[in-house]
Amino acid sequence: MKVMQLLPELNSGGVERGTLEIARALVAQGHTSLVVSNGGRMVNQLEAEGSTHLKLAIHKKSLSSLWQIRPLRQLIMQHQPDIVHVRSRVPAWLTHFSLKGIPAEKRPHLISTVHGFYSVNRYSQIMTQAEKVIAVSDSVVKYIRDHYQNCPPEDIVRIYRGIDPAAFPHGYQPSAQWMQQTYQDFPELEHKFLICLPGRITRLKGHETLIDLIAKLKTQYPQIHAVVVGGADVKKAAYLQELERNIRDKHLTEAITFVGHRSDIREWLAFSDIVLSLSNQAETFGRTALEALSVGTPVIGWNRGGVAEILSQLYPQGLIAADDQVALFNAVQLHLEIPQSVAPVELFSLADMCHQTLDLYQQVLQSKYA
Structure with a gap:
């Protein structure tokens, strides 16, 4: 698979971390990982882990961002990803307009992730207009169902964010x-x-x-x-x-x-x-x-x-x-x-998140050939 993820910038935050985690999982399984953003301090790590970063100013909530539609369309046509995965509203809108200029049979599959409880309006609705919409929790599934009835419930896929238990081991003590x-x-x-x-x-x-x-x-x-x-x-x-x-x-x-x-x-x-x-x-x-x-x-x-x-x-x-x-x-x-103890955590793992996301990519691709 060749997967292109789009987000505004790569500085810090949950969206950025999730992008890097999926990019790393793609590379580990022999797939091609592309990330489009305006850049930032996490780009070096992304590239060191085997992904290709494509710099494009898709981060500004302003009309000037519309100038990026054609360059983004050119990037998509040049790299021909199987899947485009949008993680934020400005990149989602730019992708929406970019794909319109590509013949239907040559368009990649479109997946979005709803990372936040965005203000409810037409601008935010774009995040629910994809073949599959990933919600990062059941609360987000409910938010989408309550506010965006145009998004078919069967297209919403809940995939919890995850952490690496090895990075936060049970019983860990600082040095x-x-x-x-x-x-x-x-x-x-x-x-x-x-x-x-x-x-x-x-x-x-x-x-x-x-x-x-x-x-x-x-x-x-x-x-x-x-x-x-x-x-x-x-x-x-x-x-x-x-x-x-x-x-x-x-x-x-x-x-x-x-x-x-x-x-x-x-x-x-x-x-x-x-x-x-x-x-x-x-x-x-x-x-x-x-x-x-x-x-x-x-x-x-x-x-x-x-x-x-x-x-x-x-x-x-x-x-x-x-x-x-x-x-x-x-x-x-x-x-x-009374001091309380916490049992070792076995849910919400990073491995599960990556596995479920890559599985979803595969399902979407297979539906094309079904």
């Missing part, structure tokens, strides 16, 4: 050197019960909920300490200052540490006693919650979206009614009083 460096950088974390909230600094991730929770717990449990693992974009600097002011007003400066953007997320998840998932909007999947459970750290999260699907199957005692602050307090208190 002595990492611990030493961390205590040197953040001495306030030593001998504490650590509650971790991973995720970038945005209003969506539930930082205010964390601050309120620590304020309630601190009087009873002086040993607790919250760690926020994630950086603030330049545009979010004012929000970060707002959070810091709130922490000062509640006299919690000694109880909450922001460690910024980190590349050692596995270490922080394993180092923590509990990981929280408090997003105030449903997440399509919830990879960080899965990574935490994979290393054996309990996760407590709201009952919504992909995180709820993961918790209900792997750690149901961590699942609490959405936005119920009392249930959150009680769940954390239980974990403080």
Whole structure:
């Protein structure tokens, strides 16, 4: 097979990671993997792993992107992929118009992946106009069925995102050197019960909920300490200052540490006693919650979206009614009083995700010859 994946850029994020993972799986099985994007820091890794990267400015949500229709059509005709797999809305629209200019019998098969709960409109509908539409969780399947009735239910295929259990092994412990460096950088974390909230600094991730929770717990449990693992974009600097002011007003400066953007997320998840998932909007999947459970750290999260699907199957005692602050307090208190263990994770593996995606490619190709 020759598969061409399209996405805006290759810098960081779940869509980008998924693209690289499928590209690697294609190459490992002897297929040809092409990726079209505007480039980014993950291109070197992509090419080192055997894929071909084709640079095209398909990343801008502006009318100027329409100039890329003809160059994209030329790339498709030049490389003649069997399958074109679109992973984002601008690339999906450009592919839609590009394919119109190719004779029907010469067009590749079209597959899309719905990675997010996009705003519901004509612009987003393009993600549901493909031969097969991959949804990254049951929550996304429901979103498509509820909002895009023009997409036949039989064309929606749920393929969960996956993680490599070898990268997040059960019982993993950070190295002595990492611990030493961390205590040197953040001495306030030593001998504490650590509650971790991973995720970038945005209003969506539930930082205010964390601050309120620590304020309630601190009087009873002086040993607790919250760690926020994630950086603030330049545009979010004012929000970060707002959070810091709130922490000062509640006299919690000694109880909450922001460690910024980190590349050692596995270490922080394993180092923590509990990981929280408090997003105030449903997440399509919830990879960080899965990574935490994979290393054996309990996760407590709201009952919504992909995180709820993961918790209900792997750690149901961590699942609490959405936005119920009392249930959150009680769940954390239980974990403080009685340490909980997490069973080894056997679902949601990267191997399953790759296997199911490549299987889908094969099915679509075989349907052509059936």
